[in-house]
Amino acid sequence: MTRPGVSAFSVLGVCALIGLAGCFGPPAPAPTGTAAPTSTASPTASATSTASPTAPSSPSVAPTATATVPPPSSAPADPTPTGEPTFTGFPEQVARLTVYYVAIGDNGVSGPMIGCGDSLVATSTAPVRFTDQVGPSIGALLANKSRDVGLSGLVNALYQSDLTYLGGELAGSTITIYLSGQFMLGGVCDVPRAKAQLEYTAMAASGATSAEVFVNGRPIDEVLSLK
Template sequence: MAPLTIYYVAIGDNGASGPLIGCGDSLVATHTEPVRFTDQVGPSIRTLLANKSRTIGMSGLVNVLSQSNLVYEGGELDGSTITINLSGQFSLGGVCDIPRAKAQLEFTAMTAAGATSARVFVNGRPIDDVLSLK
């Protein structure tokens, strides 16, 4: 048993609390209560996607994925790259939520897998294509 690491966004934090992402925001690691798992990636991504609250307690952190309807379908670690497959659709609040959503998913998956890079696919398409405004 161990806690899962889930990433949320500190809006306007400019990298002070974690990696700088998006529109001058920070990505901040949070930890769940200890849970039992064999593969940490699935439980971590499912925990992130299951949180339907935009604000994370009194922390000031934000979950931009809270309104999205996404399901974790599986993941695979290949060397130092974790690939996760999701189905469903994003429901984001604006252009700044695109890098926030991508970072929340990628960092949560990388930390869970002990990987240094992440590839996220939604309905079989790369996340960058799915979230593209083009």
């Protein structure tokens, strides 16, 4: 049997196919032994980490301005002064005044009993305008220069005395009045009568429960002891 001949073109075709198969085969894997490490591949990151110092765990804080500012005060900027209020005087009013005279020999039936078995009896004046009731009341008593008080049967033991009211002060339940002048009395029994008239009239005007009387700077008991 005759074997068919192989032409030159057939040989060339086989060689061409072998060459194409080598070009389109699976790509060779990338070499790993010579790959550069990551740390050296990014020089910028490495430089940054070594150039910056490590931050402290507890950063120091500079003192603030509030450390030198004094704490705010609870008091107001312009506090109102405290203490007792200033007394500006009594309000003006119009009322009757109470003045005491003596019921001789009454033995305390008509009012408080005083020496020699007499009584003190309260009487009222006509309406008077005043701010401080003590001064007008004592003034009305001293201004009466009649022994007999109308037709009431009451007697004024001070009718001959020459006394002037100077002033008074109330301390607690005690009223103190100050007079100047001289007593002119009709006898021993006029001493407790005159004293009681002044004291009870002052207490009624001030609302006090006790009274002290000074005449020319001396206690009334000392002055009347010479009568």
